Amino acid sequence: MTKQQRSQFLGPEQREAAWAQLGKDTFDVIVIGGGVVGAGIALDAATRGLEVALIEARDLASGTSSRSSKMFHGGLRYLEMMEFGLVREALKERELALSTLAPHLVKPLRFLYPLSHYVWERPYVAAGLTLYDTMGGAKSVPGQHHLTKSAAMRLAPGLKNGVLTGGLTYYDTVVDDARHTMTVARTAANYGAVVRTSTQVVGFLCEADRVVGVKVRDSEDGRTGEIRGSVVINATGVWTDEIQAIAGQRGRFHVRASKGVHIVVPRDRIASDTSIILRTEKSVLFVIAWSTDHWIIGTTDTDWNLDLAHPAATKSDIDYLLEHINKVLVTPLTHDDITGVYAGLRPLLAGESDQTSKLSREHAVARIAPGLVAIAGGKYTTYRVMAYDAVDEAAQDIPRRVPPTVTEKVPLLGADGYHALMNQTPHLAEKYGVHPYRIQHLLNRYGSLIDEVLGLADGNPELLQPITDSPGYLRVEAVYAAAAEGALHLDDILARRTRISIEYAHRGADSADEVARLVAPVLGWSESDIAREVAVYTARVKAEIESQTQPDDAGADALRLEAPEARREVLGPVPRSQPESV
Structure with missing residues (x-):
């Protein structure tokens, strides 16, 4: 090294x-x-x-x-709020990330904007997308494209026939934020x-x-x-x-916390070849293609005044998302279709409005x-x-x-050489004895650091096997998370270095013991440490699932807080107050 x-x-x-x-x-x-x-x-x-x-x-x-909508986007909806400077700035940053700073992490993503009104809506949306494209939204990605109703239905056959009159497509990007x-x-x-x-x-x-x-x-x-x-x-x-x-x-x-909840469902639950953006009475709802196997659906937008470290999703939050997405789906989603749920807090500047969706970004x-x-x-x-x-x-x-x-x-680590390595996928697959599809997956997570990651398997070929109950990830990825990416606990690995906690119905609980044993030699864990890590992580999963059955924030927060902290010595929050100037 x-x-x-x-x-x-x-x-x-x-x-x-x-x-x-x-x-x-x-x-x-x-x-x-x-x-x-x-x-x-x-x-x-x-x-x-x-x-x-x-x-x-x-x-x-x-x-x-780690709890955003997983998009590096320009903020199309902010055009309606006349925040043109914010949109232009965001589109410049999106282009930089996509082309130079992080092409291995930030990926183009096509969206369908279904139209539901005749005459006025198409020119109105087209005008907004034209402005979006002109501000920088169509540099490294295609600009808007107009679709008839039949063409939109072919692109997203999972949508009800009666909910759209046509559509437009445009591009934004997706990123694993953590x-x-x-x-x-x-x-x-x-x-x-x-x-x-x-x-x-x-x-x-x-x-x-x-x-x-x-x-x-x-x-x-x-x-x-x-x-x-x-x-x-x-x-x-x-x-x-x-x-x-x-x-x-x-x-x-002062900063005001706004809670946004997302749900994750398997890709086969919604028949569509594109991500979708839907208007709601308050804001917008995204149906985001996440990897090749899942959709992320979100988000909500409500005030949150409880525990900041562990915001909890409620049954009401989840029902809100299901209700709105089911208005347009041929085959409705149910709670049983959900593999993952996560809640995050947006730090909004307080004072501009009483509605969090209108607070300044x-x-x-x-x-x-x-x-x-x-x-x-x-x-x-x-x-x-x-x-x-x-x-x-x-x-x-x-x-x-x-x-x-x-x-x-300044490109981020892994960006330099990424495109060349993608072209060398067959060679890398042969070199490491890993399927080409898996190599592409790794390149889109680590970029040109892929040799560092797979190099940890030298002399330990079993590390190139998938994690048993989370086969989307190799065992060596868990080891690398602890050795090089700052992961100290199972939660760090299962919820952030990987996305096992939202991509599998077991929320990572079935993989906890295997992953703990993989990283124990790196982190110096004893058998009792392994047992504690597994117990703490499974308690977190149990608390989150139970909190998602509660009707309101207070009930969900109380249940979520029953789970122990992985970091034993972390202190709780100081009381919120307005201290005097010194």
Whole structure:
């Protein structure tokens, strides 16, 4: 393994070295939050030549950034809200990701927009899509295409004959958000950032009126320490107000959590050759082609004021999605068709409206106090813009010249050489003794890092076998998650490094013991550790399934909270309050 490879490997050895480095060095930038924005800030700052620390209380992408609609999209619906700048910005970022930054992770996806009204609707939608295409929506992907009713029905025969009068198709993209976020963080580490998960901020270091660092606690073993730096950036999304409370600072803005629920169903339950976007009375409903085997259907949009770490879907949420999708399907979906459910929280800037669907998706950056910057709002697609805005704002607290951002020209790990390797699929299949289809699957998850992943099976050919009850993934992928991708618990592997928790009806419970035994040598687990990990994960699955039978948020939240935390020492949230300025 080369020195460069070691720098971006997030494994047990790196984790211990990072703890020592965090306590010893003084950083230019300390980033709190391991979601896509925090990881993006770490990458932006590191590639400007700054000394960077990125810390996260739980796992990379364990919050909002693993529970999105899985799209790197321009935000077509924001055109109706007249947010043209946001759409143009998002489309630019989508194009960058698709063509340069992450072509192995961000993929084109065709959508059908069914028309249900004669005369006025087609020109109205066409005008919006023309604007979308003109703003940048039709660079690396085709532009809109008009369909007659019969052509639309051939494309999506699962739709009821009477629900459409015709249709249009357009393109957006799909992405595994958790893998993308993790890859952004690993790329930051590759450029020198110190990245450490299970590292929770419990206090701030201050000198006079200036923030000079943070107090941290290891969420695994309870160790405490201090990290010193020129500026701290709060990039914690829906936890923004909680971190501000710990800092004892009144924020310049407040963040409101909006819950979005998605369900996952097998691909054969809906007969369609394309993803679908449907209008609802409140917003839109997406039917998103996920891998080759599933559809993701979502989303809801409701206020959430309960536990931020584990938002719970209710029976009402699921019924809402089934009711709306069944209005247009020939063969209705039932609860028994659902293989997975997930709930995420959108960090919306509060104050613009009482309806969460109309709260701003723009982001805001503020210097809360000398040495402390906060950023919130925005949308997944524009994480890179949010990141460089935050670093630009933080620059005034960094006592040396800060060069301009360069991340527009910095591909993520795995992007370089990806297209050439796709053309070499037959050769790679022969080299590793793996089916070509499996090679393509791996390339679309790891890109040009595929040799690192499959190299872990040298001398252990059994690692090239599928996980028994989750055959979409190889055993070596679980091992690589622990050795190189920062996974510390079964939940990290089954819910984020892979998507076993939503792609199989057993929600990962049937694979928990096998995966635990695969990663035990890497993570140093004993038999009792294995037993605890399996027990904690299966308790999580049980709690989530039971919470999804409850009629309201309070009941669902209470049941979800009965499951134990995988990270034994993680602390609960501080009370929400409005602290006075210092």
